[in-house]
Amino acid sequence: MMPYTDIPPEVLKQLYETMLRIRLFEDRTSVLYPEQLIKCPVHLCIGQEAIAAGLCAHLNKGDYIFSTHRSHGHCIAKGMDLRPLAAELYGKSTGCAQGRGGSMHLVDPEHGIPGTSAIVGGCIPLAAGAALASKLRGDGKVSVAFFGDGASEEGTFHESLNYAALKKLPVIFACENNNYATNSPRHARQPDVSIAERASGYGMPGVFVDGNDVLAVYHASREAVDRARAGEGPTLLELRTYRWKAHVGPNPDIDSGCRPADEYEAWLERCPVNMFGQFVADNNILSDDEIGSMLAKVEKEIDEAIVFGKAGPEPPASELYDHVY
Amino acid sequence: MMPYTDIPPEVLKQLYETMLRIRLFEDRTSVLYPEQLIKCPVHLCIGQEAIAAGLCAHLNKGDYIFSTHRSHGHCIAKGMDLRPLAAELYGKSTGCAQGRGGSMHLVDPEHGIPGTSAIVGGCIPLAAGAALASKLRGDGKVSVAFFGDGASEEGTFHESLNYAALKKLPVIFACENNNYATNSPRHARQPDVSIAERASGYGMPGVFVDGNDVLAVYHASREAVDRARAGEGPTLLELRTYRWKAHVGPNPDIDSGCRPADEYEAWLERCPVNMFGQFVADNNILSDDEIGSMLAKVEKEIDEAIVFGKAGPEPPASELYDHVY
Amino acid sequence: MPWTKLQADDSRSEVVFHQARLSQREITYREAIKEALTQALEMDPNVFLIGEGIDDPGGVFGTTVGLKEKFGKDRVMDSPIAENGMTGIAMGAAITGMRPVFIHMRVDFLPMCMDQIINHAAKWSYMTGGRVKVPLTIRAVIGRGWGSAAQHSQSLQALFAHIPGLRVLMPASPYDAKGLLLGSIAGNTPTIIIEHRWLYDQKEGVPEEPYVIHPGKGLVRREGSDVTIVACSYMVYESLRAADELAKEGIRAEVIDLRSLLPLDEDLIIGSIEKTGRLVVADTGWKACGISAEVAAVAAERAIGSLKAPVRRICLPFAPTPACHSLEQAYYPTHTDIVSAVKGIR
Amino acid sequence: MPWTKLQADDSRSEVVFHQARLSQREITYREAIKEALTQALEMDPNVFLIGEGIDDPGGVFGTTVGLKEKFGKDRVMDSPIAENGMTGIAMGAAITGMRPVFIHMRVDFLPMCMDQIINHAAKWSYMTGGRVKVPLTIRAVIGRGWGSAAQHSQSLQALFAHIPGLRVLMPASPYDAKGLLLGSIAGNTPTIIIEHRWLYDQKEGVPEEPYVIHPGKGLVRREGSDVTIVACSYMVYESLRAADELAKEGIRAEVIDLRSLLPLDEDLIIGSIEKTGRLVVADTGWKACGISAEVAAVAAERAIGSLKAPVRRICLPFAPTPACHSLEQAYYPTHTDIVSAVKGIR
Ligand SMILES: Cc1ncc(C[n+]2csc(CCOP(=O)(O)OP(=O)(O)O)c2C)c(N)n1
Ligand SMILES: Cc1ncc(C[n+]2csc(CCOP(=O)(O)OP(=O)(O)O)c2C)c(N)n1
Numbered sequence A, B: 001m002m003p004y005t006d007i008p009p010e011v012l013k014q015l016y017e018t019m020l021r022i023r024l025f026e027d028r029t030s031v032l033y034p035e036q037l038i039k040c041p042v043h044l045c046i047g048q049e050a051i052a053a054g055l056c057a058h059l060n061k062g063d064y065i066f067s068t069h070r071s072h073g074h075c076i077a078k079g080m081d082l083r084p085l086a087a088e089l090y091g092k093s094t095g096c097a098q099g100r101g102g103s104m105h106l107v108d109p110e111h112g113i114p115g116t117s118a119i120v121g122g123c124i125p126l127a128a129g130a131a132l133a134s135k136l137r138g139d140g141k142v143s144v145a146f147f148g149d150g151a152s153e154e155g156t157f158h159e160s161l162n163y164a165a166l167k168k169l170p171v172i173f174a175c176e177n178n179n180y181a182t183n184s185p186r187h188a189r190q191p192d193v194s195i196a197e198r199a200s201g202y203g204m205p206g207v208f209v210d211g212n213d214v215l216a217v218y219h220a221s222r223e224a225v226d227r228a229r230a231g232e233g234p235t236l237l238e239l240r241t242y243r244w245k246a247h248v249g250p251n252p253d254i255d256s257g258c259r260p261a262d263e264y265e266a267w268l269e270r271c272p273v274n275m276f277g278q279f280v281a282d283n284n285i286l287s288d289d290e291i292g293s294m295l296a297k298v299e300k301e302i303d304e305a306i307v308f309g310k311a312g313p314e315p316p317a318s319e320l321y322d323h324v325y
Numbered sequence C, D: 001m002p003w004t005k006l007q008a009d010d011s012r013s014e015v016v017f018h019q020a021r022l023s024q025r026e027i028t029y030r031e032a033i034k035e036a037l038t039q040a041l042e043m044d045p046n047v048f049l050i051g052e053g054i055d056d057p058g059g060v061f062g063t064t065v066g067l068k069e070k071f072g073k074d075r076v077m078d079s080p081i082a083e084n085g086m087t088g089i090a091m092g093a094a095i096t097g098m099r100p101v102f103i104h105m106r107v108d109f110l111p112m113c114m115d116q117i118i119n120h121a122a123k124w125s126y127m128t129g130g131r132v133k134v135p136l137t138i139r140a141v142i143g144r145g146w147g148s149a150a151q152h153s154q155s156l157q158a159l160f161a162h163i164p165g166l167r168v169l170m171p172a173s174p175y176d177a178k179g180l181l182l183g184s185i186a187g188n189t190p191t192i193i194i195e196h197r198w199l200y201d202q203k204e205g206v207p208e209e210p211y212v213i214h215p216g217k218g219l220v221r222r223e224g225s226d227v228t229i230v231a232c233s234y235m236v237y238e239s240l241r242a243a244d245e246l247a248k249e250g251i252r253a254e255v256i257d258l259r260s261l262l263p264l265d266e267d268l269i270i271g272s273i274e275k276t277g278r279l280v281v282a283d284t285g286w287k288a289c290g291i292s293a294e295v296a297a298v299a300a301e302r303a304i305g306s307l308k309a310p311v312r313r314i315c316l317p318f319a320p321t322p323a324c325h326s327l328e329q330a331y332y333p334t335h336t337d338i339v340s341a342v343k344g345i346r
């Protein structure tokens, strides 16, 4: 793992807690999904938690993030309450989008989450646009676009990077490269060049980061966020990671032949949560007791969120036309 | 100018003739345009002739080119007969597109011109697609996309480069950087990085070329075409040049404040036709007499083309629905 | 936000065309748009304009000339040629507090950004349970004539009028151009405003003070009792010309200017058909699944008992736009086509 | 080119639904599509398939499973996620001799490539004076249910049915799915084929040999004399179910399956209305400027004298698709809505 001596212990603890919160929430979703009460597709981010945690650690409540179909982790790391999140998955009026959005369209303006798009590449220009607004207003906010390796193939990626570089917008393009888009491996979609290398064509820093090492993410993100806040423009981060579950749904996909088993197993070894758990234990950042009570606290939060989510009312048919305009 | 000793004199003569043919055709169009018999917008390429001439010199009749709103020069260099070209400008049934396309939509399948698009960035993927067809068939053909600096901002540019690099397609992306899109200077649209630099992000060679030096274009294009034909994949050429006339129409635009007068004048000095004319004279490639008769021949060709164009019949209203399907 | 102070002017809803208060200064459609933009920029620091070349000497047919000089390049911005990304960027600014106006020289460039318009802007309010609104105005111009050809002359309003979450406006007069544009900028709904190149020189009395016209209201431009001609944009003028011709033969045509395609003023249309019993629809676009289809369908749903004759639609021939002059002349329907259509159903 | 040898099967045009020759093997809609793709790939080396993940284990709802293994990765190609560029690439191949089939898992991704579809593919034949044809087939699937939500469940056929130069097909049955797909691949016109996720398990007798169905012909799926129900895609089934219900009450509904939205089989629709005097249109998409509007408009133009009652349209509510189950249930119209509509105009 990356060096950490410049990071206050409180931050290290918080990083671990955020990763745990994401992991446990996604695990719980996997467990509950077969009940068939969550009646929408879920794209779980298990295995990718370090990115959301490490990057959002640098963001203020008012900073903006934009994300994709796979956004639970980003929203949690940005501070979204688990209750409206769970309620949204359960399609309830108490959900963050009153049940209109489901798992793919989370939102929480109070925490700087103006919405997520399940159209691949869709959120990239939105983040650049939010950064343009911040720049025009001079409000000092930073915007982040989280998106996948697949999304880096869309025209919007190029168009957004070009504009952000031109205007030196305070935006971070955080490309979570998990090497797959649905079941297509990256080599079937892109030439064999690091995605981070695209940045130089726009005169923008591009950084390749081990996305499973939360400290590496933390350091690279700090630089990027600082640069953005200082008015020095955007950064492209390529964060290498791996998703454990199938593209969609709570099951693994290795048996179906979508991905090689040995690749999958090698990545399981590099579990971002375990790696960092080991680290905080080894370095006496958190004692076993502290970890235990952290776990308990997060589990309780999730319990409550699920109860809240299940209990909420379903939007009535009479509300079908609400919010269209 | 670039060295030329490896270029046979016949080729040098041909290059000069092609540039002359383009220049004189465009000049004639400018002169005739005020007659208002050419009833469609014309985007003239005066000042940019070396690119079409230098690149197309390496192409066979069966190779494909794709172009934009500013395509007269490319089509002429690729071997299109001036008569159906002129007739198309005059909106006649004898035009290359039977008058349906006008100046912005030239076509000549027999000479490897499957059509041109006036949607900025539109032709870039078409060229990659033609190259895909060639690769699948193994027909050894090469495809070229001519497009402007403005077009390099479109998502299709990125999407096409990514795919061409992935599949090692026999295609050349020839970006004519004349520093303007309509009246917007490049610095209002792109960060200050050479367009050629975008190539490295795809693992593709990107070459910055003096687009007013036909020999420089010739050399860079030869490498690119050879590479494509050898199955080694695409090349991005950034060909720096300048247009003399307004974005559209036969008049200069300097008085309107669109572009600085000194910039314009400096580029006039670097007239690609004059520079190469000087060169062929200085190096005894062409004698004064030969140049004189070349001029006469081309002017005669143009005279005939204009007569042909003007004389042709207009498509009758009864044909309005022809060719829709 | 100063917007709420703006009064909607509903007084004109029943006023007959060109009958402007004489005290008012007359300005062109072009000037009316520029005035609306100027006033929006003055009233609200969150408003900005963006678009390819909008700051150049031509200034989008004169509608943005001088605005960069007046408001600075951070509020009147040139743009790369990247319609989909730039729409997303404008929208991203809109959902974080700004009120952008994205301007396109041709409607034909909107197909490049359908993704951000249809999948994003139109859906955002709904998908976020109404928590995040998209105050984004998109202006685009229909080209016509001089060999603009197939890719620079389309009238694609129907593609937007099909999509819930959008508003689609086609002002035909200077007064409406100003009020609808200000209304859109002041509103919280993504709105597509489609102008027609041949309208910029139209003149009309237009109040100097800012005012808004809410979407969803059409106008009776000319009253009549024998046939209803429903038109939009430039076709309003062809319809009025047709009504003049018809009047000479004693046929009194009522001409309705839709102004707003989405929402559509169904009641106005139906009320008129109930009076006249006959319907002709004149659109600048294609027929199939166009706004003319929607108007005819509404008539078939709600006024079938009143219709004394077949409905007629005057639209573009179902072909791309030809470049050459001879076919271009044949391509565009005029008032004479409307006159024949009306006569054909009498 | 072996395509010209293919016979069009016009014999079925008047055949009533599900009355397949018993001798024929029954296969699913999914299998019918796969069979068409297989036969096209076998018959013509210029045919290739391309699309995001079409070679993965799921194989586009099973319609492409095993084809890469059979034909190799140069003929059944995965694609980057770059819809507009890849459409242009497919089109580039099409205009230089290939016959690509570009496959999308959702119709919702087509707004990304409207530029290449509307401005390029649809215009190319016209703009080139007919010299360059675009034999490009685009398949896309309508998603529905399980919280697909606003961006993964749209029925955007109307956006294409508005555009001259395109053909738009919505096969409802396995027989049509095979014949229309082969017809499109064999043809020279850019064609959008829109499938519905809920149709893949439908079964029907389908000939093994290749055959083509030409666009532009609808089918009477059930004969009746009291009301005409015009439907497309999945709504054909809801309409047939409605017809069953209505029959119990003595109302004989004629059900027309459009199959082809562009061109539209106007004569079939008009002939039926002349017989029944009543029209209900059932579409999988939105109403405004939708195919339901076009059908109603054609009725208003050509059958006004026969219409004994108002036209009714059964379409999606004019709202984006909600994610949650309760609203999703309320969102989609069913046969009961059609039944009520019919009863409402009797
Ligand atoms: C424009 C568009 N095309 C295709 C899809 C279908 N799709 C949904 S997720 C996905 C893969 C995205 O891959 P990536 O961007 O790497 O994100 P990941 O799922 O790996 O997190 C695809 C192709 C879509 N939603 N939007
Ligand atoms: C998609 C699209 N957007 C905008 C336009 C309007 N337009 C026509 S030419 C042009 C400038 C193109 O600049 P560039 O690509 O550099 O080519 P050049 O004219 O300099 O040769 C623009 C913006 C268009 N035709 N298509």
Ligand SMILES: [Mg+2]
Binding pocket: A148, A149, A150, A176, A177, A178, A179, A180, A181, A182
């Ligand atoms: Mg991925």
Ligand SMILES: [Mg+2]
Binding pocket: B148, B149, B150, B176, B177, B178, B179, B180, B181, B182
């Ligand atoms: Mg240029």
